[in-house]
Amino acid sequence: MTRAAEIVKGAPAVDCRPWPRHILTMDQWAELAREPLVLLAAWADTVQVHALYRDGQSVVPVSIEPDAAFYPALSPYHPSARLFERTIRDLWGHMAAGGDDGAWLDHGHWPHSKPLSIRPGPRPPTADPPEFLPVEDDRLMHWPIGPVGSGVGEAYHLRLTLDGSRIVRAESRLGYTHKGILTLMRAKSPRIAARFAARLAGDGTVAHSIAFARATEAAMSVEAPPRAAALRTLMLHLERVATHLDDLGIVAGMAGSADAQGRSGVQQEYLRRGLAATFGHRLMMDVVVPGGVSADADAIGLSGMRQVLGAVLAEVPILDALFATGALAARLTGVGDCAAGDAVRRCQARLDAIHRDTEAAIALLTDLPEGPLTVALPAESGEGIGWAPSARGGIWHWLRLDHGQIAAVFPRDPGWDLWPMAEAALAGQDAGDAALICASFGLPVSGMDL
Amino acid sequence: MLKLPARRPPLPGAELPDPIDGDTVAALVERLDMASQRRLGRALAIRHVNTGSCNGCEMEVRALTGVLYDLTRFGLRFVDSPLHADVLVVTGPLTRNLRQALEQAWDATPDPKWVVALGDCAVDGGVFRGSYAVMDGVGTGVPVNLTISGCPPSPVRILSGLRALLEASSR
Numbered sequence: 001m002t003r004a005a006e007i008v009k010g011a012p013a014v015d016c017r018p019w020p021r022h023i024l025t026m027d028q029w030a031e032l033a034r035e036p037l038v039l040l041a042a043w044a045d046t047v048q049v050h051a052l053y054r055d056g057q058s059v060v061p062v063s064i065e066p067d068a069a070f071y072p073a074l075s076p077y078h079p080s081a082r083l084f085e086r087t088i089r090d091l092w093g094h095m096a097a098g099g100d101d102g103a104w105l106d107h108g109h110w111p112h113s114k115p116l117s118i119r120p121g122p123r124p125p126t127a128d129p130p131e132f133l134p135v136e137d138d139r140l141m142h143w144p145i146g147p148v149g150s151g152v153g154e155a156y157h158l159r160l161t162l163d164g165s166r167i168v169r170a171e172s173r174l175g176y177t178h179k180g181i182l183t184l185m186r187a188k189s190p191r192i193a194a195r196f197a198a199r200l201a202g203d204g205t206v207a208h209s210i211a212f213a214r215a216t217e218a219a220m221s222v223e224a225p226p227r228a229a230a231l232r233t234l235m236l237h238l239e240r241v242a243t244h245l246d247d248l249g250i251v252a253g254m255a256g257s258a259d260a261q262g263r264s265g266v267q268q269e270y271l272r273r274g275l276a277a278t279f280g281h282r283l284m285m286d287v288v289v290p291g292g293v294s295a296d297a298d299a300i301g302l303s304g305m306r307q308v309l310g311a312v313l314a315e316v317p318i319l320d321a322l323f324a325t326g327a328l329a330a331r332l333t334g335v336g337d338c339a340a341g342d343a344v345r346r347c348q349a350r351l352d353a354i355h356r357d358t359e360a361a362i363a364l365l366t367d368l369p370e371g372p373l374t375v376a377l378p379a380e381s382g383e384g385i386g387w388a389p390s391a392r393g394g395i396w397h398w399l400r401l402d403h404g405q406i407a408a409v410f411p412r413d414p415g416w417d418l419w420p421m422a423e424a425a426l427a428g429q430d431a432g433d434a435a436l437i438c439a440s441f442g443l444p445v446s447g448m449d450l
Numbered sequence: 451m452l453k454l455p456a457r458r459p460p461l462p463g464a465e466l467p468d469p470i471d472g473d474t475v476a477a478l479v480e481r482l483d484m485a486s487q488r489r490l491g492r493a494l495a496i497r498h499v500n501t502g503s504c505n506g507c508e509m510e511v512r513a514l515t516g517v518l519y520d521l522t523r524f525g526l527r528f529v530d531s532p533l534h535a536d537v538l539v540v541t542g543p544l545t546r547n548l549r550q551a552l553e554q555a556w557d558a559t560p561d562p563k564w565v566v567a568l569g570d571c572a573v574d575g576g577v578f579r580g581s582y583a584v585m586d587g588v589g590t591g592v593p594v595n596l597t598i599s600g601c602p603p604s605p606v607r608i609l610s611g612l613r614a615l616l617e618a619s620s621r
Contacts, residue, residue, distance in 0.1 A: 109546035115582055147551050148499055150530035152511050155500040155548060176547045177502040180583035195577050202506025202602065246509060249516070265516035269605075272513070282604060283506055446504045 004055040007032050008062060016383040016398075017218040021050070021061040026072055029064045033077045040396055041412035042074060042084035044092040046118045051081075052385070052396060052412070061385065061398070066094045073099025080420060087450075090175075091182065093117040105175035105449065115183055132159045132171050140168060143431060147176045150435070153250075154445035158438070162431050170426035170434075172419050177449040185409050190216040190290040190377065190399075193406050197397070198285050200411055201447035203246065206232075206239040207390030208411060208447065209288035211397040214386025216290035219401045220378055226369040228292035234368070235284050236388060237361040238305075241312060242271050243391035244350040244357075247442040248319065251347060254436045257328040263319055267312050274308040277301035292374030302365060309362050316355050323347045336437035338425035343440035353391070379404030392444050393417055413447030492619055493525035494564075496612070497535035499555050501588060502542035502578075507569040507602040511539065514605045526612055532558040537615065538592075543571035543578040544585040556592045564595040564615060568608065573597045 011022040024032065029051075037053040037060070044050060049071045053060040064071050073096035074081035085096040086104035093114035095101060106113060106124075113121040135142065145158040155176045161169040181200060185193040190212075197212035198205045210232050217223060224232070245268040252260035272282040278301030279287050287294055322328050323344065332343040340346070383400045393414030400407045422441045429437060498511060514521045515528060529535050532555045544552065556565070567588040570576035575586035588594055598611040 107547045109549065110582055112582070147548060148532070148555050152498045152508050152515070152528060153500070154505055154508065155502070155542075155551070176551070177500070177542065177545055178547055178583050179502055179543060179545055179578045180581035181578075184578065184581055199504045199506070199577060199601075202504040202509060205504075205506070246512070250512070262517045265513070266518060269513055269516060269518045276604075283509070283602070285506070285601065444505070446502075449502075 002055055002058075004032060004035050004037055004053065004060055005058075007035070008060065011062075014063075014383060016061055016385060017221065019059045019061055019385060021063055021383065023048070023063050023065070026064065026067070029062065030072045032060075032062060033072070033074050039074060039078040039081055040394070041398075041410065041416070042081050042088065043398070043410035043412075044088045044094050044116075045400070045408040046092065046116070049088060049092075049094050050398070050410070052398065059385065069093060070095050070097045072097055075099045080417060083416060083419070083448075090114070091116045091450075093121070103175075104173075105178045107175060115180065132173075133161075133169065135161055137163075139163060145434065151250075154443075156443070156445050158434070160426070160431060160434060165431045167426050167429050167431055167434065170423045172423055174419070174445060174449055177446050179446075179450070181411075181450050182409060185406050187405055187407075189405055190401070193409070194289050195286060197411065198288075200450075201390075201413060201444055202283060202285075203243045203444065204239070204390040204392060204395065204413075204447060205283055205285045206235045206288055207388040207395045208397070208413075209286075210236060210388040211386045211395045212399075212411065213288055213290045214388070215384045215397040215399050216377070216386070216401070218384030218386060219382035219399060220380050220384075221382070222291065222375050222377065224292045225372045225375060227296075227371040228373050230364060230368050231293050231297055231373075232288055234297075234361055234364045235279065235287065236390075237357040237364070238271065238275060239284060240357045240389075240391040241309075241354050241361070242268055242275070243442075244354045245271070245312075247391070247439070248323075248347060248350055248354075250439045251332070251343065251436065252322075252328065254439055255328055255331040257322060257331075260319060260322045260328055263315055263322075267315050270308050270311065274301065274305045278305055289374070291377045292372070294373075296373055297368075302368075306362065306365055309358050309365075312354065312358050313362075316351060316358070320348070320351050323351060332436075332440070335433050336422075336425040336429060336440050338421065340421060340425075343436065346440045350391075377404070390414060392442055395447075411447070411450075413444055415444040415448035418443055419448075492616060493527070494536045494612075494616055494619060495527060495529045495534050496537045496539050497529055497532045497555065497559065499532075499538050499540045499552055500542055501540055501548045501552050501572065501591075502545035502584065503569065503571065504542075507541040507572075510602045510605050510608060511541070511568070514608055519605050519609060521609070521612075524609075524613060525616060532556075533560070535559050535563070536619070537564045537566060537612075539566045539568050539612075540572050540588045540592075540594075541568050542588075543575040543581075544588050544591050545583055546585060547583070549585060549591050552588070552591050562619075564619065565592055566596045566598060566611065566615065567594045568598045568611075569603060570599055570601045573599050576601060
């Protein structure tokens with residue numbers, strides 16, 4: 001038994017499927033935080049604060065009831081908890097004692113504060129301008145980027161502190177695209193709420209939909225039929241290929257390689273046309289639903305998909321050569337270097353993923369089981385966790401159902417991990433490379449702005 | 451290694467060119483206007499403004515700039531600053547947190563200018579309509595000239611919309 005399992009053993013548990021959720025005391029919560037586990041997410045509901053840890057192969061959801069709105073902070077032990085704590089403060093009003101209590105999603109423009117708490121607070125008297133760390137040195141200057149940034153992309157604010165052209169510090173401020181999705185999903189049936197889950201992130205709509213559907217199915221103890229499960233896996237592979245191609249094209253364009261940009265763009269576009277022919281939507285939005293899939297794949301579309309994927313597979317070695325040697329590789333080498341490698345490493349990892357996902361998708365095409373597409377969803381109460389690997393990283397959804405309606409939900413986007421990583425990678429780099437570095441991480445915004 | 455010539459200061463007493471005859475310029479402008487309006491149409495510079503989109507519309511707009519749709523051949527191109535733009539293409543339901551940014555972008559765009567609300571969210575808030583955090587469409591923040599619906603609209607659909615704007619603006 002691991003240390004984490006020992007700590008939670010005696011605590012009362014809620015029947016969350018597939019992993020029971022333990023309600024911890026303040027001491028147990030703090031003790032678990034000190035263990036060397038991976039913190040996947042931290043969120044809350046009206047009465048409890050939750051954390052999701054990974055302990056080796058197992059996943060450990062735990063909760064704590066705040067004492068007079070305060071709970072022990074996780075950020076002293078898990079730096080990645082910082083943004084979660086600020087989000088919990090903004091949406092539910094629970095404060096992390098000893099943690100970060102700055103605003104994150106709430107910029108002072110909503111009609112009321114703490115929108116997800118039992119009693120939302122009054123609107124703050126003045127709008128809250130983003131706060132950044134002070135600069136003491138006269139030689140340093142601030143370079144604000146966004147939220148209306150250059151290019152066609154997502155909305156975020158990045159504040160670079162520069163010494164000449166060198167980035168000394170990079171601070172991000174998100175929350176601009178906050179759409180109140182958690183409130184919109186509440187008190188709806190999973191089938192209706194799936195439309196919001198599908199619109200958390202357009203580049204990961206299938207992955208978010210699958211994670212949400214799996215969480216719902218776990219809570220209701222049902223399973224999607226084999227054909228639906230296979231089609232979901234196929235769509236997940238295809239979405240990852242398309243998103244990686246999109247990311248590669250953006251990076252190539254910024255790095256000045258029209259060749260690599262054009263090639264990724266063409267493959268992506270043919271793939272999207274194939275997706276429209278097969279699944280009825282270029283991004284495959286709303287195809288994955290709780291209980292299965294909303295429509296069967298078109299047979300002619302599927303046979304065309306084989307050719308499309310063959311063309312992608314033939315293009316991979318050419319793109320590989322472009323990104324591994326020559327001017328493009330030279331431009332990207334050492335750019336945004338961090339513990340997770342530099343821009344070249346990240347591009348090559350994307351190409352490897354494209355190769356793997358394309359081969360997996362081709363294999364699935366020849367081996368799709370027949371059968372029904374959905375199972376009926378019972379109007380039951382329960383709690384579940386679902387997971388799906390997107391192009392950007394792991395997506396986790398937790399939800400609690402009350403007689404078939406959503407009582408509370410939280411989707412964890414990979415952006416929570418990527419932004420702190422990108423901030424660290426920007427430090428020490430040239431300011432002119434900032435946009436390229438951000439693009440090489442493929443930073444998602446909408447999914448974590450909720 | 452390419453050697454660039456050193457920049458030379460203007461010589462003292464250098465001859466200034468004769469002043470240009472105003473009538474010649476006016477006549478040329480008139481002829482160019484007629485020819486370019488009729489034969490070349492107009493070029494429009496587009497600035498994209500994200501007001502809370504999920505990144506779905508952005509992917510489809512990016513596809514337009516790629517080699518298969520090649521937006522530039524229609525005289526449409528994306529620019530990096532609202533100062534250089536004729537058209538603001540706005541995606542997303544207009545979140546309250548981005549309202550000010552959109553208004554500033556609109557103010558910075560020189561007249562005459564057009565606003566395109568791209569995607570169901572931008573048209574009327576889409577599925578996010580009624581949320582405490584959104585304003586239910588771009589039109590609640592700035593005047594909208596053209597709407598392109600779809601979640602997200604396909605590149606072909608976006609292209610038809612933008613070309614309609616191009617035709618209308620060159621009349």
